[in-house]
Amino acid sequence: MTSRKSGPLKGVADVPGDKSISHRSLLLGAMAVGETRVTGLLEGEDVLATAAAMRAFGADVERLGDGEWRVNGVGVGGFAEPEDVIDCGNAGTGVRLIMGCMATSPITATFTGDASLRSRPMGRVTDPIALFGAQSYGRTGGRLPMTVVGAKNPIPVRYRTPMASAQVKSAVLLAGLNAPGETVVIEAEATRDHTERMLAGFGAEISVEDTDEGRVITLVGQPELKPQTIAVPRDPSSAAFPVCAALIVPGSDVLVPNIGLNPTRAGLFTTLIEMGADLTYENEREEGGEPVADLRARFSPDMKGIRVPEERAASMIDEYPVLSVVAAFATGKTEMVGVHELRVKESDRIDAMARGLEANGVTIEEGRDFMTVHGLGPDGVPGGGTAAARLDHRIAMSFMVMGMASQSPVSVDDGQPIATSFPIFEPLMTGLGATIERSTA
Numbered sequence: 182m183t184s185r186k187s188g189p190l191k192g193v194a195d196v197p198g199d200k201s202i203s204h205r206s207l208l209l210g211a212m213a214v215g216e217t218r219v220t221g222l223l224e225g226e227d228v229l230a231t232a233a234a235m236r237a238f239g240a241d242v243e244r245l246g247d248g249e250w251r252v253n254g255v256g257v258g259g260f261a262e263p264e265d266v267i268d269c270g271n272a273g274t275g276v277r278l279i280m281g282c283m284a285t286s287p288i289t290a291t292f293t294g295d296a297s298l299r300s301r302p303m304g305r306v307t308d309p310i311a312l313f314g315a316q317s318y319g320r321t322g323g324r325l326p327m328t329v330v331g332a333k334n335p336i337p338v339r340y341r342t343p344m345a346s347a348q349v350k351s352a353v354l355l356a357g358l359n360a361p362g363e364t365v366v367i368e369a370e371a372t373r374d375h376t377e378r379m380l381a382g383f384g385a386e387i388s389v390e391d392t393d394e395g396r397v398i399t400l401v402g403q404p405e406l407k408p409q410t411i412a413v414p415r416d417p418s419s420a421a422f423p424v425c426a427a428l429i430v431p432g433s434d435v436l437v438p439n440i441g442l443n444p445t446r447a448g449l450f451t452t453l454i455e456m457g458a459d460l461t462y463e464n465e466r467e468e469g470g471e472p473v474a475d476l477r478a479r480f481s482p483d484m485k486g487i488r489v490p491e492e493r494a495a496s497m498i499d500e501y502p503v504l505s506v507v508a509a510f511a512t513g514k515t516e517m518v519g520v521h522e523l524r525v526k527e528s529d530r531i532d533a534m535a536r537g538l539e540a541n542g543v544t545i546e547e548g549r550d551f552m553t554v555h556g557l558g559p560d561g562v563p564g565g566g567t568a569a570a571r572l573d574h575r576i577a578m579s580f581m582v583m584g585m586a587s588q589s590p591v592s593v594d595d596g597q598p599i600a601t602s603f604p605i606f607e608p609l610m611t612g613l614g615a616t617i618e619r620s621t622a
């Protein structure tokens with residue numbers, strides 16, 4: 182896939198539904214008693230794999246129309262044993278949260294995924310679910326394929342997450358659903374809180390307290406979850422791509438409506454505004470208990486590099502790849518610190534961005550926990566290189582954004598991973614005026 186210098190990007194970018202909330206809508210719907218209705222579900226490969234998994238565990242999951250789904254749940258503790266291996270594709274969120282969901286039921290399930298997912302660490306979930314009484318048997322290093330034997334007589338746990346991870350926090354809370362008594366999760370830094378909000382929405386008794394040791398989340402086990410009607414907000418992590426493209430392509434003015442701006446997700450936009458981006462929130466409102474706004478992004482030739490505060494990392498963890506592209510078009514250095522979690526995403530995102538930026542004439546310094554991009558200004562990025570996508574949608578989309586404003590075209594070796602989270606990326610961007618080509622070789 183190749184993108185080249187594009188005319189001004191103009192118009193309205195209707196990005197798909199939020200991936201995190203889409204996964205959780207299917208999981209919680211499958212554990213409720215009765216029919217949950219979902220609109221605006223992201224129909225990307227990651228979420229479709231979760232829908233198939235919920236069917237395999239016995240829920241009745243049906244697509245009614247575009248983004249419109251129905252889930253008839255089996256109740257907390259009601260999962261059936263799947264007859265075959267559960268293939269979660271590329272989805273870390275999918276596999277880790279599903280492991281949590283089944284860990285406290287007396288069933289056994291075997292999980293696998295694509296080459297990217299099979300390389301990612303699962304110990305961060307199998308360690309805490311072992312405390313409930315679940316056993317797991319994976320490949321060396323806690324890698325998939327992996328078999329999880331759910332606890333027959335689960336006991337509730339009190340668990341402090343050793344890394345800032347909403348997936349780990351969520352897996353523990355979901356496992357806690359079928360344990361008697363109170364399960365407590367403590368996180369030192371706040372990560373995305375969709376699981377907490379949605380569990381409360383489904384009728385679970387859950388409380389969150391900010392204390393000196395961090396956020397303390399207490400869930401009372403074995404509730405009956407009540408089915409819900411869920412309108413999934415649009416994904417800020419997908420909105421990041423048309424927003425960032427508009428900031429770096431001369432003459433652009435793009436509106437990205439109805440974006441969920443939960444503070445645990447919106448760190449990128451704060452960062453861009455601090456860099457001097459012409460990015461505004463219009464029509465700010467609340468929908469389904471979440472802050473929502475229309476984002477308006479215009480070409481911003483005067484952006485300056487900044488040091489992104491470490492404590493903001495969790496709220497923009499998936500957005501560092503595209504931020505590193507914007508940073509190349511700013512002047513001065515952009516320092517991204519406290520970002521070691523990027524090394525265990527779909528790819529090692531620090532290495533993937535560093536190598537791809539270098540191939541396109543941008544200087545980057547990196548270490549275990551940081552990356553620094555040396556900006557070349559609004560028309561100083563050479564481009565002309567090919568980046569390896571490494572089965573990572575965000576890497577592929579980030580380099581496509583880069584090519585829209587660099588002097589020479591930018592290619593990625595594989596555009597396929599984009600379908601995991603943003604299947605309409607290409608028509609959406611070309612509809613705004615971007616030039617993206619696919620080679621058929």
Ligand SMILES: O=C(O)C1=C[C@@H](OP(=O)(O)O)[C@@H](O)[C@H](O)C1
Pocket residue numbers: 200201202274345346347348349351373498499522
């Ligand atoms: O809980 C979630 O929905 C997610 C949590 C984050 O992962 P970590 O928990 O590994 O940080 C994020 O990177 C991922 O895209 C979605």
Ligand SMILES: C=C(OP(=O)(O)O)C(=O)O
Pocket residue numbers: 271272273274275499526527575602
């Ligand atoms: C890290 C991501 O997803 P996951 O962990 O679900 O594969 C992502 O979407 O950027």
